[in-house]
Each structure stands twice: as structure tokens, then as C-alpha cells.
Amino acid sequence: MYAQYDGLIFDMDGTLLDTEPTHRKAWDDVLGRYGLRFDFEAMVALNGSPTWRIAQAVIELNQASLDPHMLAREKTDAVKAMLLDTVQPLPLIEVVKTWHGRRPMSVGTGSESAIAEALLSHLGLRHYFSAVVAADHVAHHKPAPDTFLLCAERMGVAPAKCVVFEDADFGIQAALAAGMAAVDVRLL
Template identity: 40%
Template sequence: MITIPENAKGLIFDLDGTIANTMQHHFESWRKAILPYGIDFNADLFMQLTGKPRWATVEKLNELFGTKMDPIAVGNVKASHFKTLVDSTEEIAVVADVVRKYHSVLPMSIGTGSTRNGAKKTLEIIKMQHFFDFVITADDITNPKPHPETFLKCAALMKVNPKDCVVFEDGILGMQAAKDAGMMVVDVNDYFETVFVL
């Protein structure tokens, strides 16, 4: 069971891999999209990039591997494949339990690298769309994780000082963003492990 610090005044949740068990779906979808370009998109590489919007992920891969993939075209292939898998998404119970426990007790928001439509769909599938006061997505910010903008925007909308916010994250980039925002961080990997299947 996850316990939160007593001084917490607001809770911010990443979505994919934190509340929603979507990481295998994302992994498979990225592998399919990148396969034609000869990149070994393995689990370690995936976890290093988790939290970035699609376009930023492709740009980073181009930088790492010297490829010239079109961020929009490759991102669209990834998104199309993900849509075929998303309906089987389940909640990550240990985190969803925290959401239910603090609903109407503390202000809560989502801070995700997902698109607005993607986040909305995922929350609907796991039936958790009504728990959050605000949902900040890749469509709402200029600087993606590991920049703290996503989480700082959540805090501002919730009217909670960043230092009084707890961020629930599974991604390296997201945890970095939360720390840089001056927030407390719960690493959900300590409570739930995604095992990637090729």
C-alpha cells in the first residue's frame, strides 16, 4: 500500500504506467513504428524515453541513431497501432486505490506526456475520468518532461504550492521533472512492475 506524506496538499499523477497499465501497449506500438528504420527499440531504450510526447520521442531517436524519421508520420503509425490495443487497458490498482482514497479530500490532477484525446480515452476505459480536477497533456504545454512545466501547470491550476505537491510517476523523465519542480515524488515502480514482452 502507498502512503503519502502528511504535509501533502495536492496530488499529481502521471497516467501511462502509473494509473493505467498501458506500457506494454506503448512498447509494442513503438516497436512496430520504428522497426522499418533498423533501430532495436528495446525495453531499456523505451524506459529512457517514457514520458515524452510522440514527436519528441522520434526526434530523440533520430538524434541517438542518426536516422531521419518523420516525427509526425512515425508518431501516427505508433498511435494507430496503440488504438488497436488500448481497449484492453486495466488500472494499476495500488495507485488507483490512492486516487479513490483521496478523491474529494485533496485536489488531484493528471500530468501526462500523452495527447489530450489519448489521455481522455485511457481514463474512460479505466473509468477514472471523474476523479481529477485537471488533466494536463502534451497538447497543453511547450516543454515536455523532463522539463517541469507539466507538473508546475498542474500545481498552479490546483492552487497548491509545488513543494506541497506529491507526484506519482513511473518514468525517469517524469521523476526528474517532478524533482526539478520542487515536488515530492512517489516512484510507483517500487509498488508495481511492468514486465515487457517482445
């Protein structure tokens, strides 16, 4: 089904790995410390965004005077403390295993590189990917195409010959903006 593409790019959170419950709990814990609230549906709409951008939205909603980068670091630390014990691969990992060695593959994620690398290594999945491009590797995040363009560059594949697997609207927009095909895994 994907033989027409020379490179496969996968989002991580919610696409390859079931990290959403852990991220949600980490946000609940961190926001609870400050008495901040945030609507779950609004947070889902920001899926694919870097953590500091979500923190900034929470701060604006609550009219709080906190540093979004500090709040994002606290949330990232909370996630790191929980993730290795809780996260499991999602069924799409079978596509990765099927195409391993047949096409170059990479991960393009809105997570920080330390988290992405730790999770993929812990689950024994890192060796499948020639590159992992994370939020701290690009200046412009999804829905900008930068993450996926850097994945294509690191794989040595023209963007037009790549397919991106995504579970978030921002990610689908980023793939299309990069001139790549997109598979919305929510529809699989």
C-alpha cells in the same frame, strides 16, 4: 501518509495505468513498417518523454530520413486502436480512490491529451481528476517541470504543497524541479 500535501499529481503511463505493453507493441508495429530498430532499454530510459521525442531518437539511431512528428502520429494512431481494449488500472488507483474528495488531484502525462482523456474516461477514472495535463499542453516536457507546474496551477495548489507519483526518472526530475515531493512508484 499523504495528508501533509494539499494536491496529488499522478503520472499516467506505468503509474496509474498499465499501458507499457500496448505502447511497446505499437512501437514494434510502426517501426517494423519502416525496418527500423530500437533497443527496449533505450526506450525505457525515455519514458515520460513525448512520443515525437522518442520517434526522433529512433530516427537518429537508425539514420533514417523520416519526420519524427509523422512517425509519432502513426504510433499514436496504433496505440489508440489498441488501448481501449487492453489497458487496465494499476494498484496505485487505490490511492486515487482513497483521496478522492479529500484533496484535488490531477494527471500529468507525457501522452497526448486525446489518448489520456479517452483512456481515463473509458476506464471510468476521469471524474477523480480536476485536471489532466498532457504533452500537447506544455512547451517543455519532462524532465522540465512545466507539466507538473500546470497541474498545480489548475488544481489551485502551491507547487510546494503537491506530491507527484511517478514511475520514470524524467518524471521524478520534473517533480523535483517543480519544487514538489516525489514518490517513485517503482519502489512501492
